[in-house]
Amino acid sequence: MSWGIAIRLVALVVLVVFLVQPELFAGVFGALTQNGQPSIYNQGSLLDITLSHLGIVAVATLAATLVAVALAIIVTRPFGAEFLPLSRSLANIGQTFPPVAVLALAVPLLGFGTAPTLVALFLYGLLPIFENTLTGLTSTPPAVVEAARGMGMTGWQRLVRVELPIALPVILGGIRLSVVISLATATIGSTVAARTLGEVIIAGLQSNNTAFVLQGGLIVGVLAVLIYDGLSALERLLLARSGQASRANA
């Protein structure tokens, strides 16, 4: 077992223990508080909030993956080729919208709470997945597609059995990027009353309690690093399995 994996396992164990028994760490965070402020977030269970945070990110990413992959498939088929240049520009323009603006503007339509956060994360998650799926589908070696065609595969069979499996690691790369962005962006959702770890951070900002800010920030940061590394490992595994091992080291 390498050092890298050992460090990550330790981080995971510490994170889980902290979420289940936060009082064990009261002493550590106590150093950051003043005037007898509470050192551990006390307006709700950290575990519940973290699970809700992860749930929102998971739902938004799942929806974004389905829509983005479907869109990328459509614009790379001959039928949708006309939409390809526009969809590229739109993906580019979409990135200029700040998440706070998307959140705030979704509130009059959807009300306060989880819904506007889900919409903002969904829209933000689309872009990296769409871009990567496009790259994956358009960079399939022509010889491979030709071979599949020569075997008499229909367009649908080529897509499902050849193009998508080859593009899968690249698509997964897009999902990984999207998840990490969403994990951090979800905290902003708490400004419109979504139940995310942003709640802990904002409570800290309002009561001038650095311990709260640090707790919220650390949980999100550690989660992001662990999920990022986990998905990277999965990607390498897929690359190796689909015989693109040379790309795995790139």
Added chain:
Amino acid sequence: MVLGKSGQAARATRLVTVIGVSMSLADTADAHARPTWLALDKLGVLIAIVAAVGVVLPFALFRANRIVPGETIMLPAALPLPLVFLLAAVLLAGFVAALLRWPAWLKLATGFVVLATLFVLVGLAASYLTPEGETFARVSPGAGFWVLAFAFALLVTDALTRLRLRPQYRVAILVAVILAMALLLWSGLWNDLSMLKEYASRAQAFWSEAQTHLLLAFGSVATAALVGVPLGMVCYKVRRLRAGVLNVLNIVQTIPSIALFGLLIAPLAWVAANVPGAKAIGISGIGAAPALLALFAYSLLPIVSNTVVGLLGVSPAAIDAARGMGMTRWQRLLAVELPLAFPVILTGIRIVLVQNIGLTTIAALIGGGGFGVFVFQGIGQTAMDLVLLGAVPTVALAFAAAVLLDALVDMTARGARP
């Protein structure tokens, strides 16, 4: 039998594929040279459907004051009759331009005319719908207006993408659009729109927050470029450093922005209290200093990694040639490798600038100022016009920065690869 059938089907799809590909090739090559100008444009059909939805949605929203729920007003009732006919005629032209396979420049021109008409008329609708002498009534653009504007913005974007204009022309179009918007705002045509009423009651605050926003966004990117490019050069030269530096910067990116802003408050407050002179130059725990530092930290990764990637991508032939000319290591780096890597470095700066213009809105949460002040005030008062007053300039600024820097990247990339 079954085999034969599937083989036939495969051949049929192949044939369709070939036709589809050759068609789209012909389109991009010389669409206007084809005699079938009456043929339908697939994307145009989509745009027309979106626009049709926009026509039947309410064009404007009327409220007795700024926070009560309003009543929706449909297009025919939102304007004096002659203007309704004018808008109908212009929209019709827009539908035709979208649906038919016209040359891209004609679609572009029609799209701009439709957008300009929509923008002018929504201001006139506000004046028309506001009762005489009524100061509390608010008229804002309705869902119909936004959907129509979105549909024809799609038309314009698609035409621009198809035209593949040189960077100079793209910047010229951007400047023209900015001038047109400035003229529209200056003329007072929009003064009866709710967003401008919010502006009127806090014009002074708006401009001071705008200044803060620009200072935070551009200041953080400028300092990050000054630090990040040399750091990237060092990482490129010293291999052992590369992975370590990039990993640390990667981890910084995973910290949520609200938390990073908050975490910098305490150390900066300590610096302000204990380092002589720090307070005099404006460092304090709350306000612009932690915001600037956090934005700076977020900016480093894209700039450093793009500098490394750009330098690694310089062709070995160019480096060999420079070596053959007798250049030293440093001369090669500064006179050959850096200029060749410049477009990639500039792309990193573009990513960061657009991202920071958006992120600066969060600075308002820790008293850092910027347009986010209006967004969060608006959320607090459920006054959407106030949210728009903060969000629209932010989006416009980010968009303009993206267009401008994309054009710059294209120009330098052409210069680097003649």
